Amino acid sequence: MKRPKRVGRCAGDRERGFSLLELVVAATMFVVIAGTAFGLLGAAQKRYQTDSRILSSFQEARLGLDQIVRDVDDAGYPPRNQFSVLPSIASYAAAPFAGSPNAACVIGTCASPGDFDLIVETDIDPQNNNGVEWVRYQLPAGSTTLLRGAVTKTNGDPVTTTAAAMSPYVVNVMNNASGAQIAAIRAAYPTMFPAGAPVPIFSYTCQLADGTAQSCPLAGAFNTPANILDVEITLIVQATAVDAQTGLPRLVELHGRGHRLNPNQ
Amino acid sequence: MLIAISVLLLISVVAVSLIMASGMETSLSGNYRSSTSAYYAARAGLEEGRGRLLPRNPDYFNTASPAFIPATLTLGQVRYVTNPLGGENVLTSYPDTEYDTEFGLGSLGGATVKTIASISPVAGISGALYKWVRINPITEKSINQDVNGDHVQDAATPLFFDGQHLNLSSTGQQALEVTSLAVLPDGTQKTLQYVVAPMQLSMNFPAAVTAVGSYTGATNFGNQSAGFGISGSDFCNPGGSQYAVAGTSTTSVANLSSKLTPAANYPGTGASTGPPATASVGSNAAGMQSFPDPLHPGQTLDLTSIAGLNQLVSEIQSAADYTMSDCSNTTNLGSAGTPTVVVVTGACNLSGNPAPPGSGILLVQGDVNYVDHPYDGLILAIGTGAFHQSASRLTHFYGSLVLAQTVDPTTHAPLAAPGTPTLSWLAGTGNPNLQYDSCVVANAQPAITYRPLSFREISQQ
Numbered sequence: 001m002k003r004p005k006r007v008g009r010c011a012g013d014r015e016r017g018f019s020l021l022e023l024v025v026a027a028t029m030f031v032v033i034a035g036t037a038f039g040l041l042g043a044a045q046k047r048y049q050t051d052s053r054i055l056s057s058f059q060e061a062r063l064g065l066d067q068i069v070r071d072v073d074d075a076g077y078p079p080r081n082q083f084s085v086l087p088s089i090a091s092y093a094a095a096p097f098a099g100s101p102n103a104a105c106v107i108g109t110c111a112s113p114g115d116f117d118l119i120v121e122t123d124i125d126p127q128n129n130n131g132v133e134w135v136r137y138q139l140p141a142g143s144t145t146l147l148r149g150a151v152t153k154t155n156g157d158p159v160t161t162t163a164a165a166m167s168p169y170v171v172n173v174m175n176n177a178s179g180a181q182i183a184a185i186r187a188a189y190p191t192m193f194p195a196g197a198p199v200p201i202f203s204y205t206c207q208l209a210d211g212t213a214q215s216c217p218l219a220g221a222f223n224t225p226a227n228i229l230d231v232e233i234t235l236i237v238q239a240t241a242v243d244a245q246t247g248l249p250r251l252v253e254l255h256g257r258g259h260r261l262n263p264n265q
Numbered sequence: 266m267l268i269a270i271s272v273l274l275l276i277s278v279v280a281v282s283l284i285m286a287s288g289m290e291t292s293l294s295g296n297y298r299s300s301t302s303a304y305y306a307a308r309a310g311l312e313e314g315r316g317r318l319l320p321r322n323p324d325y326f327n328t329a330s331p332a333f334i335p336a337t338l339t340l341g342q343v344r345y346v347t348n349p350l351g352g353e354n355v356l357t358s359y360p361d362t363e364y365d366t367e368f369g370l371g372s373l374g375g376a377t378v379k380t381i382a383s384i385s386p387v388a389g390i391s392g393a394l395y396k397w398v399r400i401n402p403i404t405e406k407s408i409n410q411d412v413n414g415d416h417v418q419d420a421a422t423p424l425f426f427d428g429q430h431l432n433l434s435s436t437g438q439q440a441l442e443v444t445s446l447a448v449l450p451d452g453t454q455k456t457l458q459y460v461v462a463p464m465q466l467s468m469n470f471p472a473a474v475t476a477v478g479s480y481t482g483a484t485n486f487g488n489q490s491a492g493f494g495i496s497g498s499d500f501c502n503p504g505g506s507q508y509a510v511a512g513t514s515t516t517s518v519a520n521l522s523s524k525l526t527p528a529a530n531y532p533g534t535g536a537s538t539g540p541p542a543t544a545s546v547g548s549n550a551a552g553m554q555s556f557p558d559p560l561h562p563g564q565t566l567d568l569t570s571i572a573g574l575n576q577l578v579s580e581i582q583s584a585a586d587y588t589m590s591d592c593s594n595t596t597n598l599g600s601a602g603t604p605t606v607v608v609v610t611g612a613c614n615l616s617g618n619p620a621p622p623g624s625g626i627l628l629v630q631g632d633v634n635y636v637d638h639p640y641d642g643l644i645l646a647i648g649t650g651a652f653h654q655s656a657s658r659l660t661h662f663y664g665s666l667v668l669a670q671t672v673d674p675t676t677h678a679p680l681a682a683p684g685t686p687t688l689s690w691l692a693g694t695g696n697p698n699l700q701y702d703s704c705v706v707a708n709a710q711p712a713i714t715y716r717p718l719s720f721r722e723i724s725q726q
Contacts, residue, residue: 066300070722073304077721078410082460084430085414126409126721127366209564210579261459261720 047244054239057172058252061237064146064170065256071120071135072231072258078123078132079262090131090153093121096260098134098158099225107204107216107223111159112136115200116176118231119158122262124150136162137169139201142178146170146201146235174236174251175199185238188248192236205230207264231258299453302394304722307457310395310445313383314346315461318400318441318715320603321586324384333381337439338402340423343376346398348383355396356380359448363456363723364399367407369420376401395447403442403460405433426462426718428562438463440718456723463712466559466584466606466626468643470665472511472549473497473533473701477568477669478650478683480512482520488654488690495525496697497533497545500663501704509533509545509701513553513569513683522546530696560584571680574647574671581628581645582608584713598623598640604711615639616656625709632674636660641702642709643667649674651687659695663702664709 018026076096083092095103098119100111112119116139123132132153139146149165174185176198186193193199206219207229216223232255239250317326318334326333326344333344343364349355364373385392405412406420412431419433427437443459473495480486487493499505509531512518525531525544533545550569558564560580567573582588586605587597592613599605604625612631615623616639623640630648638661646652650670654660668686672679690698 070304074721077719078408079719081426081429081718082408082410082431083412083414084427084432085412087411087414091411123721125724129409209561211561261717263718 043244050241050244053241054250057237057239058254061170061173061235061252061254064148065233065235065254067148068118068137068231068233069256069258071122071124072118072233073261074122074124075120075228075258075260076122076262076264077126081263088131089155093123093132093262095226096121096262096264097225097228098153100157100159103226104224107206107225107228110225112138113202113204113225113228115198115202116140117159118202119162121153121158134158134162136166137201138166139173139176141176141198144172144174144177144181144238146173170235170237172238172240173201174238175201175234185249185251189251192251192253199234199236201234203232203234204228205232226264228264229260231260232256233258299449299451300455303447303449303453303455304457306394306447306449307445307455309385309393310346310348310383310398310447311443311457311459313385313395314398314400314443314445315459315715315717317346317384318461318463319712321605321711326381330379330381333379334400338400338423338441340402340404340421341372341376342401343373343378344400345378345380346383346400347380348385348392348395348397350391350394359396359446361397361399361444361446363444363458364401367409368404369406393447394449395445397446399442399444401442401444403440407442408460428467431460431718438465438712441715444723458721458723460718461715462718464714464716465710465712466581467557467710468559468626469557469706470511470549470643470667471552471701472508472547473665473697473699474510474688475513475549475553475665475667476510476517476521476686476688477513477553477574477667478517478686479514480517480520480685482523484685484687486510486521486524486686486688488692491527491530492692492694492696493690494530494532494695494697494699496531496700497536498701500700500702505703506532506534506545507701508535508547508549511547511549513548513550515548518546518548532697533701568669569683571671571682574669574683577645578608578628578630578647578671581606581626585628586625586711592629595619595623595639598627599625599642599711601641601705601708604642604709606711606713624705625711630672635662638662641705643706645669646686648672649677649687650684652689653687654690654692654698657692657694660690660692660698661695662699664705665701666699 076093078092080092097113098121099105107113118137120135133150134153135150137148145168147166148169149162151162151165154161182193182196204216205213206216206222206227208214208222213229235254237252243250316322317324347355402423404420406418411418413433422433424431424440425435425437426440431440440460440462443461445457447455495509497507497509510521512521522544525546528542528544531544535547536545537543553568555565556568558566566576584606585608588608590611592609592615597607600621601624606626609629613629614634616636618637619639622638624642626643628645632649632651633646634653634655636656636658641663643665645667647669648671650668652668670684670686
């Protein structure tokens with residue numbers, strides 16, 4: 001009887017399995033590659049987490065900057081020229097930017113507007129019939145939290161009136177941080193904060209009589225809140241997490257420019 | 266095999282993590298960039314709408330589509346500038362819900378709508394990404410303001426602008442609303458809105474001839490013959506009257522009066538038939554010292570001073586349609602239908618009887634040599650301050666003439682104070698030869714721009 005031809009291995013063949021050495025080598029290779037891969041994964045995850053926090057900080061700052069620019073663009077709405085008979089003070093913008101202690105104060109000596117304080121006078125929601133608002137942005141000295149507040153315009157002092165409405169808006173804003181914080185940043189980034197001085201959030205361009213613009217400190221008699229034409233905004237924001245690789249603080253400097261389009265009458 | 270799959274899996278996880286991280290950063294930057302891009306795209310739309318309202322714009326709406334913007338837009342007349350990308354219908358793809366918000370539900374459906382193509386895409390190159398620009402009249406109700414303080418928001422009366430304020434009494438020029446919607450490919454939208462009104466230079470010199478400065482009487486002023494005359498009687502408004510000749514100082518007025526004989530040829534404010542007859546000569550010093558600044562409402566210029574006169578010249582230059590060295594190109598001098606603002610830096614020789622005569626604001630820094638009836642409107646001879654009629658022909662000018670000498674007529678060196686103005690007239694034919702005309706003066710001052718009266722960004726719903 002003819003034996004059927006066997007397919008596959010038979011017990012009698014010399015079967016080749018994995019030798020111990022092969023298994024050891026393979027296992028070693030797996031451990032090395034897997035270890036490397038997991039190491040990379042861990043580093044990537046760590047980087048992802050810190051970057052997410054960093055980006056979250058920067059995104060918050062960018063949104064804040066966008067809103068400031070938008071408020072400056074809308075400053076002065078509705079202007080006086082919309083009315084043949086002036087309504088109550090809360091129904092129109094007497095000037096695009098409120099001044100404190102008074103509207104005629106010289107920028108540089110005003111409580112607002114200043115390097116870290118700006119009060120926009122505009123109707124932020126015209127269809128709601130709730131009048132003109134004072135929208136204030138303030139970064140107190142030594143603080144790293146930019147505050148924002150909006151109140152209905154009154155006959156009172158705009159700084160005093162808005163004080164109770166201020167609430168945190170953008171955090172970790174380092175422009176007006178404490179001396180120690182600025183020094184720490186300069187230790188990592190020597191070109192930032194020249195001379196260790198705070199960096200103004202707001203700098204202003206004023207409109208002269210002939211319609212041209214001039215940096216407000218050089219604008220003479222026109223260096224007043226009503227004549228502000230452009231507001232240059234600089235936000236220096238520090239992330240809550242340090243750089244995963246260098247261990248240095250992560251900062252971003254954002255710039256924006258708001259341009260008033262409403263008249264300053 | 267198992268090892269390879271495992272390794273690939275792990276590497277894939279790492280790669281996906283890295284891609285996610287970089288993708289987030291790209292996304293964050295992109296969102297911020299889109300917001301700014303949409304804002305400026307919408308601003309571009311506003312500026313196209315505002316700019317093309319101006320008749321002197323080469324792309325003036327009514328040039329491309331006659332009567333697209335009538336002299337007065339009635340309520341319910343809505344105009345759109347459309348700027349489609351490819352074959353899209355922007356008014357259906359991006360419907361204008363804001364109009365109904367302002368004018369009431371269903372208002373747009375009942376409106377008379379006309380559209381015109383944007384000039385944004387030029388030579389096949391795509392322009393700014395705004396979709397449409399709407400232009401329409403406004404009411405108190407639509408802008409949600411009580412303009413006249415009567416505690417009622419009128420929905421039926423279009424608003425006008427009198428140079429200082431909006432009003433419901435149709436005083437001044439009609440105020441228009443310009444609204445622009447921009448939509449970026451990623452869906453980011455911005456809607457911005459202007460209220461605009463035409464702005465004119467709006468200069469009023471209430472006299473047929475205003476002689477600024479110190480007229481000493483040493484030279485003739487006008488012609489001493491019986492056939493010459495200057496009239497302050499308002500040609501288009503017979504009941505109205507101004508000075509035939511106005512000076513800016515007591516001495517000038519006295520010296521001018523002595524030259525303007527016979528007095529009967531100089532009718533106007535203050536003139537009398539006598540006896541003795543007196544010519545219409547008076548002082549407009551107060552008005553000239555506090556002359557309303559034509560470009561800056563609410564401010565004044567002292568036009569009795571060199572500085573004030575130079576400022577006026579500077580402002581007219583900034584608004585001029587044409588600046589020429591002489592008047593040889595008469596096609597730039599406009600007409601009553603299309604007045605122009607022209608600055609002539611040298612002498613200006615005008616003659617002939619074109620029909621219609623040139624019209625507008627003509628600022629001449631050299632001498633004006635004028636014969637026949639070539640021009641009506643507002644002639645400002647500020648510089649050498651001289652106006653000559655130099656041929657024995659019938660000559661007329663209707664409007665208002667201002668003479669101010671701010672430079673030495675020989676050396677052209679600047680003067681410290683306005684010098685002696687000159688008005689010489691050779692021919693004695695015709696009477697009056699120079700006549701004040703308030704209608705001509707008003708019509709001669711074209712809109713130089715549509716000024717934004719207010720601006721706002723409309724929140725997205």
